[in-house]
Amino acid sequence: MSPSDATHRSALLLVVVALACLSAGCVALPDEGVSQDHLEDRFAETEPPEELAATVEVTETVDGEVTTHTETVWLRADGTSRIETTEDGSEMVIVNDGSERYFHDREADTVRSYEIDSNATPYLEALYEQPERYVEAYDVTDIEETTVDDRDTYHVTFDPPANETIDRSISVQLGPDEYVLPLETSEVDTAERSADRVELWLDRETMFPVKHSIAGDGIELETTYRALSFDEPLDEALFEPPEADDGSEPDEFVFPTITNHESVDEADAAAPFTVAEPETDALPAAVELEEISRYEFHDENRTQVTLSYRNGDGDSVAVTTSDGQRQFAIGGQSIDVGNATGTIVHTDEGTELQWSCDGLYYSVFAGGGYGSETATAIGESLPTEC
Template sequence: MLASDTVPSLALPALALALLLLMAGCVTLPNSGPTLSDLEREITAAEPPDEISATVEDRRTVDGETTRYTETVWLRADGASRVETSPTDRDAGTVIVDDGDRRWHYDAAHDWATRLETDPDATPYLEGLYAQQARYFEAYEIAAVEEATVDGRVTYHVTFDPPANETIERSISVLIEDTEYVVPLATSEREAADRSADRIEVWYDQETLFPVKQAIEGDGVTLERTYRNVSVDGEIDDERFAFDPATDGNGTDVESVTLPSIDSYESVEAADESVPFAVAEPPADAVPESVERDSITRYEFPDENRTQVSIRYRTPTDETVSVTTSDGPRRFATGGDAVAVGNTTGTIAETDEGTELQWSCGDRYYSVFAGHALDDGTALRIGESLSTGC
């Protein structure tokens, strides 16, 4: 999410760094408080408490349009969590419950629940909040530190200076540990990915070093998340982390989702040897000169009895091209208009993110995705280069 190719050095001696920033007039720490080096060390080494519950206020402003919503969260360090989003004039509210083994996502507007097994390697929500703070200190320089109060809690208010051209997402989830698996609460508009962050601020509770408030601002976007009524180690009832669709979901229908297993490979040959089908790799002249191969990944979907291998390419500006070979059709395949792909017929569709081309050949299924910033004919050109003999 927020990542930097250049990690600014924060290794100046504490006194020198403090004097430098004080001369610039941008640090106001209490006389009895920690030095900047001590503060950085304490926050990056901080361990989450066993439990935290709070009311969370989210405010998002995108191009002058502001959206507000409220969540109630119960979080445990062992991975259990419950997040209830309050109804708004646009949304009937959602409930996400994770007991550490499985996650429930209940959508009240559609009276629909999804159950999926929790990835055992995924970082727990609460741990992820703390881990994100270490990455801020690793990646960004400190622009200012001062003492401030948030909802009655005395905090260290830290302002970070992001590198130039750092991008932000429309969702506030940029402030939370990112994992391979995400239950989406909203979708992003394509142009939001190109917005840069000018300011990142975090308010750390001095007692627990929990980030009770976080804010990002830049290029017409302001994201702000504030934790109020914070209770630490309040012995949350185990029932909070249980979900029964018959009662909590008003008897709604339940869809069970099994997460895929994921393996990465250094070469197409290695990926090819791991599956019972030939992995399609486009010839070099079919791929835009601006892209370089970024990853080769195999996914196994147990609930679909399907395996796929995806080769992903990336441009310096993070536009992507992906080529996927599968031994079965995708459950949530994108539709589109009929189009000739070599000697067969496929479908092509324009999505918010880019162009997606799909076709099948015998018992093999193929798809090509190309980001919007690439040439309009990229997906079809790659598809045609792979369809020989079909």
């Protein structure tokens, strides 16, 4: 897991019964049934607990292939947190001590950190803010009383808006600054998989979203909080910065500088290399150049320029020139690109083709609406005679 993954927001929502009793007293619901206005009021008056501990199970099913990972989380209302995650045998510890976020890769025994934005929303607070957003954006189609991990819950089913795409990331980060549940939708690219079912299970006493499920177009994502504990004092040692076994100081994450350019010529003049531009007849029909971005990775002493193309249906193509190797298309199939030898990888998001030539590295990404032929045709219109 890395601090770049990620993507954004998380879980929650409603109740309906004639009467719901909370620890603070009994709250009467409208006789006519579910009122989204009432739900907004109910969530607005619900305060997050001061501390929470739980085990989180995350399951992702894509076209019948199931992957899972487990996280143990300790969260505080003041923003400090600790997350221990295991995936494919790799263990990562992520600690937020209030000013820095630390990432301890236990397998490699490395620690990296970066300073936290002082305006970042604490993970625990974000979990309680999301219900209001769902209530405002989605229609509730069903609510029933059930249990999850021996907790009484409200099982709420939503009808998500059309043309919202599934964010498939299973990271627990929202950008570089705050944690959230990973299972959600975002209005990004209508060519990608869309959600047709969103379900939430809310703890009836605390209104905490103990389970979240979203499905559509061959994909299903599910997060479940188990062994939940609220407001029990957490050991201060949990939130101390992790240390590598050799006692070395953490390496600081250095985020890239990103500059957008108005033209390829402008980007070419700013980059320390010649920016590769694909031939027009090699590009798919109707795509247009949408963005030209130059990235400077200071910790890698590397620069890359990416030309991003998109058509009216949301299908995308990206062409990148770099003076250092990018960690994409690794472990894929070998393929000839001109007289260069490259690597091609097929993922649920699209096809990535990469090769090197005369000390520069080139890559082509063809989104899900395109395939290998598109990526290869674009690639062969770039520098390949090495």
